[in-house]
Amino acid sequence: MTTDGLYSYAEGKDEGRGELQRCFAKVGAEHGFTEVEARWEPYKEFKATWRRCASSAELRITDYMMASGAELLTDLARGIFGRMGRGGQREIYSERLRQHFLSPEFILRNQPLYLRRSRNLAYCPRGRTHDLVSLGQDLRDLGLVNGVPHSYVSWTKGENRQRVGYCSVIMRVVAISRILDRREVPSFVPSYVLYHELLHLENGLRFGAYHDREFRERERMHPHHEEAERLLRKISVSPQFR
Ligand SMILES: [Zn+2]
Structure with missing residues (x-):
């Protein structure tokens, strides 16, 4: 800052x-x-x-x-x-x-300000174990997401296990909880959470349910949808992840 x-x-x-x-x-x-x-x-x-x-x-x-x-x-x-x-x-x-x-003017003016105000960001997409840049690239290569210009992706500083992903659609900022940046967590888990948040970015600003049926259908297109969901449930309760 x-x-x-x-x-x-x-x-x-x-x-x-x-x-x-x-x-x-x-x-x-x-x-x-x-x-x-x-x-x-x-x-x-x-x-x-x-x-x-x-x-x-x-x-x-x-x-x-x-x-x-x-x-x-x-x-x-x-x-x-x-x-x-x-x-x-x-x-x-x-x-x-x-x-x-x-518009680019809006995001270029405000995203830096938003990032300065986001106290829990590591300001880095490259973790100790997993790299959000390459995970995002894989999702684009698979044709699952298109990529949104001026988007900013980072790990968080803290290890939140309830809220494993966060997205500000208007500021185009995605944060993934550091708890998923561990060797015992397979890369498809942060990939899946990143995918979920990138879908929100792609959908942009809209009124009403964010997780509507269409969203859930697209979410299921991730190749590790079920396994990732299962592991996320485990992470949220397991003492290993405290
Ligand atoms: Zn969501």
């Missing part, structure tokens, strides 16, 4: 504040809110939170959108106020916002 990044974050903090506030106040007014306060928040995950009380609303918006501009902030405000309202609109992101999240 560099202090540079933190400093420029602090510097930029007030810069876009007026714009954020203007966009949210305007859309809030359209939804009957007379008092709206919107602030940037350095959440690790991409998210927004809000509190409402009668006709006032207080919002904290992920600072990953700090460089997104008024048009997209207005779209986000529409999505959020739409969800806050009665009935709760399901979809927060407009098509334009989705395109923005998929």
Whole structure:
């Protein structure tokens, strides 16, 4: 981590504040809110939170959108106020916002920031025993995944045995638990977990069930699907892996 990044974050903090506030106040007014306060928040995950009380609303918006501009902030405000309202609109992101999240500018600006905020990453795909780069290449060679540009894959620092894989779709970051980087764990196990997470990346941002039937069908296409599932269950309970 560099202090540079933190400093420029602090510097930029007030810069876009007026714009954020203007966009949210305007859309809030359209939804009957007379008092709206919107602030940037350095959440690790991409998210927004809000509190409402009668006709006032207080919002904290992920600072990953700090460089997104008024048009997209207005779209986000529409999505959020739409969800806050009665009935709760399901979809927060407009098509334009989705395109923005998929753009190289968005990922190149925000992925480094996200990585700095991810305290549990080893920042390295090459483990002591297994290499996630070559496992990923094997999955592509088998035609199981296509590969997503700007994706970042790493082992975690800690040995979590319940959560063996993690994926931030919007930041295109995949992390595999260090517990699978052991000699007694065959390479098809981390391969299978990596495959699962890469499928999420490929599916991209979508609303609803992440593990729907189509996902489960593709998951079963991994050549070691059953064995890997069996070993993962064993790893999650075996004292050997404590
Ligand atoms: Zn999953």
